Amino acid sequence: MHRRLTVAGEILPLHTPFRISRGVRTAAQVVTVAIAQDGVTGRGECVPYPRYGENAESTILAIEAMRGAIEQGATRHELLELMPAGAARNAIDCALWDLELRLAESDLAAAFGLEKPLRPIVTAMTVSLDTPDLMAVAAAALADAPLLKVKVDRNDPAAALKAVRAAAPKPKMIVDPNESWTIAEVRDLQGLMSDQRIDLLEQPLPADADHDLIGFRSAIPIAADEAVHVAADLETLPDGYGVANIKLDKTGGLTAALELAEAARARGLGVMTGCMICSSLSIAPAWAIAATSSFADLDGPLWLAEDRTGGVSAANGIMSPPQPGFWGGI
Secondary structure (H helix, E strand, C coil): CCCEEEEEEEEEEEEEEEEECCEEEEEEEEEEEEEEECCEEEEEEECCCHHHCCCHHHHHHHHHCCHHHHHCCCCHHHHHHHCCCCHHHHHHHHHHHHHHHHHCCCCHHHHHCCCCCCCCEECCEEECCCCHHHHHHHHHHCCCCCEEEEECCCCCHHHHHHHHHHHCCCCEEEEECCCCCCHHHHHHCHHHHHHCCCCEEECCCCHHHHHHHCCCCCCCCEEECCCCCCHHHHHHCCCCCCEEEECHHHHCCHHHHHHHHHHHHHCCCEEEECCCCCCHHHHHHHHHHHCCCCEECCCHHHHECCCCCCCCEEECCEEECCCCCCCCCC
16 A cells, blocks of 8 residues: 655635634634545645644644655554644544545445435534624624524623624524633623523633533533543543533544544533634534534634635535535545
C-alpha cells in the first residue's frame, strides 16, 4: 500500500461578522487534508481553535509529523494511539473515512445504517452576540426556523434573550454563553430562561469551573461543550450536565466522535452535534452523528461568503446534505 498525503491551510471569508463572548470573527481558518491511494482521494477538514491552544501552523505541523505513518498505511484506529484529540487528528481521520468509503464503493448512509438518500435535518441557526436591538433584527429574519442558537455574555443576557424571543416567538432555542457565566448567574437566570422557553443552555461556566454544577438541578437542560472532548471525559463530567455537545474538531475525528456518542447515550445523556465556523467539508462527516442527535448545530458553512461546491444547503433552518460524491460517497 502506498498513499500520498497533502495538507494545506485556507482562509474562508464570512459574509457577516460572527460575535461570541470571546470576540469577533470575520473569516474561518481551516486546514484541509487529502489522502490519495489507488487513484482515489479522501478529504478531511479541521478548524484549529485558539481556545484549545491550536492555530493553523501548529495543526499543519502536527499533521506533517504523521506523514510517514499515514503514507505507510496507518489506520483510523491506529491514529487514536498516534495523535491526541484535536483539530489535526480530525482532518486526517475524516480524510481516511472518505478514502475508505470511496475505495469500498460505499457511502455514509450505508456505513451508518441511515436512510438513503440522507434526509434533511434541523440545524440551529445562530444569532450572534450584539446589542439586544440588533439581535432582535437578526432573530426576526430567522423567526420561521425551527431552532435558534443565541450567543450571549455577561452583559445583560436577560435583555438579549427577551429581545430575541419577542422577535422570534416560535422556534426552540439554545442559549450559549461560551463559558462566560458564573454559577450564581446560572441560578439567577433560571426563571427568566423558563419564562422565555429556552430548551437548552450550552456550557454556561468555564470548563475548569464546572465542578460548581455538581448536584445542581437546572430547570433548563445544560449541555457540556468545552467540558467534554472525548469519551474518557465523561468519567469526570459533573452530574449537572444532561447533554454532550459532540464536535469532531474536539474529539479528533469521526471515529472518536462515534465512541463519545455511544458512551454519552449509555450514561443517559442527550447528544448534540456541533461545529466550528467551517465549510461543508467539516459538516459532511458530522452528519453521521447529527442524523440521530437530539440537537444539531451545523450552520457553520452558512456564515461563509462562499462554501465549497456541492456542499450543504439550508432554508429556514432545514439543512440538506451535500450533493452525491461530495464526501464519503454521499
